Amino acid sequence: EAQVTQNPRYLITVTGKKLTVTCSQNMNHEYMSWYRQDPGLGLRQIYYSMNVEVTDKGDVPEGYKVSRKEKRNFPLILESPSPNQTSLYFCASSPTGIGINEKLFFGSGTQLSVL
């Protein structure tokens, strides 16, 4: 089944403790992206990647890092999490990221709480 898989589904951590949220897709998509969703603010893009080793900032990249060493994986790294990063996070992918006729496929989300 074609899907975008995020792990973990829920994560509670403390301020300053480094964490990684994993994202994997099995559709051979070149484009992958991370979003955060906060009440009243909708979905905001954090980082995106057009292909392996190619990443760029979205609208809210501060406090986050990403890497794209292989096509299928796009982990989101919080080096020193803070409470304002408590949010619901979504990973998404699409075939090339260029075609306006393309659909975005989303994962099921990761609910992160930073205490």
Next chain:
Amino acid sequence: DAKTTQPNSMESNEEEPVHLPCNHSTISGTDYIHWYRQLPSQGPEYVIHGLTSNVNNRMASLAIAEDRKSSTLILHRATLRDAAVYYCIGMKDGGGSNYKLTFGKGTLLTVNP
């Protein structure tokens, strides 16, 4: 991305049609209009998209105004499973550094039995 404006919420009855409006007055000639929806506790999912003419698929229909400043997502017979937040997005052609997608707040659709 083109800035879009949607009502915060709408309500419908089961088995009745639903018309979800979206204003995108700043849209450019090459921006497609995409619709996604987000069911409770799930990630967003694609619904439909179009450029100038009306579009139909198994999920919904999309009616785009002649001046392209607005569009309407039509669910022909709402079911309880259609209760979700619906997002209208203007997607710019070209990709690359332009591929920043802002979903906004969307419209919360409630479907009554």
